[in-house]
Amino acid sequence: MTGEFQPGPQPEPQVEHPDVIFCPDGPMLLRGDHVIEDEDGNAHRTTRPVSAVCRCGGSMIKPWCDGTHKLLRRSSRD
Amino acid sequence: MLTPHARGALSHAVLTAMRSADTSTLAQAPQAESAQDAHLTLWALYEQHYRGFDDVAGELEWDPLLLSIRRKLEQDFEQTLRARIPQFPAPGNFAEDFFGFVADFDGASLSGHVQRKATKEQVCQLLRHRTVYHLKESDHTTWLIPRLSDRVKAAVMELQFDEYGAGDPQRLHAHLFRRGIEDSGLDSEYGAYINEAPLEILEENNAMSLFGLNRRLRAASLGFLAAFETTSSAPSRRMAAGLQRLGFPASMVEYYTEHVEADAVHEQLAVRTICGAFLEEEPQLHDDVYFGAWTSMDLEARYAARMLKEWAA
Numbered sequence: 001m002t003g004e005f006q007p008g009p010q011p012e013p014q015v016e017h018p019d020v021i022f023c024p025d026g027p028m029l030l031r032g033d034h035v036i037e038d039e040d041g042n043a044h045r046t047t048r049p050v051s052a053v054c055r056c057g058g059s060m061i062k063p064w065c066d067g068t069h070k071l072l073r074r075s076s077r078d
Numbered sequence: 079m080l081t082p083h084a085r086g087a088l089s090h091a092v093l094t095a096m097r098s099a100d101t102s103t104l105a106q107a108p109q110a111e112s113a114q115d116a117h118l119t120l121w122a123l124y125e126q127h128y129r130g131f132d133d134v135a136g137e138l139e140w141d142p143l144l145l146s147i148r149r150k151l152e153q154d155f156e157q158t159l160r161a162r163i164p165q166f167p168a169p170g171n172f173a174e175d176f177f178g179f180v181a182d183f184d185g186a187s188l189s190g191h192v193q194r195k196a197t198k199e200q201v202c203q204l205l206r207h208r209t210v211y212h213l214k215e216s217d218h219t220t221w222l223i224p225r226l227s228d229r230v231k232a233a234v235m236e237l238q239f240d241e242y243g244a245g246d247p248q249r250l251h252a253h254l255f256r257r258g259i260e261d262s263g264l265d266s267e268y269g270a271y272i273n274e275a276p277l278e279i280l281e282e283n284n285a286m287s288l289f290g291l292n293r294r295l296r297a298a299s300l301g302f303l304a305a306f307e308t309t310s311s312a313p314s315r316r317m318a319a320g321l322q323r324l325g326f327p328a329s330m331v332e333y334y335t336e337h338v339e340a341d342a343v344h345e346q347l348a349v350r351t352i353c354g355a356f357l358e359e360e361p362q363l364h365d366d367v368y369f370g371a372w373t374s375m376d377l378e379a380r381y382a383a384r385m386l387k388e389w390a391a
Contacts, residue, residue: 015229023346024173048240052343060315065342067311070181 025073027052027065036063079269081122081131086115092147093122096134104143116151117280121272123148124287128214129268152288156295159285159373166368169361172354180308180371185379189313191391192320200389201324205264206271207279207381211286212255213268216241221290222299227359233351234300237307237344251336258330278381285373297363300356301370304348309375310341 021029030051036044044063052065059066081097084090087108095101110116125131126139138144167175192201216238223231223238243249259266275283289299314337321331353367385391 017232021346021350023350026346027342029343029346048340048343049236049244050240050343050347052339052346061339064339066315066338067342067345070177071312 022055023052026069027055029053038063079125079129079131079267079272080133082118082269082272084115085118086111088115088147089119089122092119092144096122096131096138096144099135099138101138101141101143104147107143107147110151114277114280116154117277117284120148120151120155120284121280123151124284124291125269127287127291128217152292155281155284155288160369162376163369163372166365166372169357169364172357172364173349176304176349176353176368176371177308179368180305180375183309183375183379185375186382186386187313187379188382188385189316189320191386191389193316193323194320195391196320196324196389198324200385200391201320201326202262202264204385205259205262205330207275208255209259209264209266209271210269210275210279211283213252213259213266215252215255217252218286218290219299219303221287222296225293225296226356230300230352230356230359233347233355237303237347237352240340240344251333251340254329254333254336258327258333261327261329276381276384278377278384282377282381285377289370289373295366295370297356297360297366298370298373300348300353301367301372302374303370304345304353304367305371305374307341307344307348309378311338311345314338314341 017031019031023029030046030053031049032046034046034051036046036053038044054062054065054068056069056072058068058072060068081093084093088110091104091107095104110119122131123144126134126144130136130139167179188204192204196204219234219241220238223234226234239245241251243251243253247253256266265271286299286302289295289302314334318331318334318338321334357364357367
């Protein structure tokens, strides 16, 4: 013991919890309930706690992400 | 569910003791005869912590002799899994490195075969094997939750809540699978097909329970989750196309199309808000995250290789 004050467990730091997250080289994550209008004017309501919106343009289930960005990124890297 | 058929001396001794509720004979339990014998025994011991068996007393979940056998089998299994790992990326940009690590994995895959060439009989066999896990989908990850910090715990719950249908039992993933299995004319009773599960399926299920039930292996469990989610969207799309080609009912197809969309979300959450956040707090467990990820991909590839060989595909 050094006799110095030993701090107890520190409270966990304030954590960010954004409503929208832009994933690098990936989709936009949306937290909560939203209605998204696509390029053709069709409305799509979110159905899950977090939704992933396509940003690469390659998804086959737009406006939602289906992971296709990974293939696009791969072919541009190769 | 009733206890499965034994696959050797150890599983025979353990299952007999479990059914009779007299475990005293297990003080001198026989050695496992084979990997199948060991893994069926381990699977049955783990199953006591999930839904259990209709022919085994609930008290045996915490029977010391059964737990000591489980511990020995777990140690052997963990050693086997650790002996299979490759070189992992050094700590850096975790999300980028992790997605790259998964993309570079080169192993057998079943979804392409199902999409283009598989027969209906082959796909039914595959679905029967999948029931062992999919009827309790995501439950192994739920074991982890009390073992995590506030931040990582909330992040895992955000993903798990979707797995469990956001509170709607009709949308719970295991329930979607059950409905598809019933509509496909297969038996949706929990554990119905355990006796035909090959070694690789037992290993896959046991790895999930090993990582989920041991707090020490929480990082491996998170890594397993992340790799599982990251390798799901595109294969699920191919599965859905194959099921459609073979005329499977809409509910079975929808189980897989749901996973195309859901797992494109889950992979981001699992890699970024879950594993990424976890490693900021416990960076010393970096390699264990990759250990879990590798195990997830490697065990699935071993299963795929086995089935493709069996089907001469």
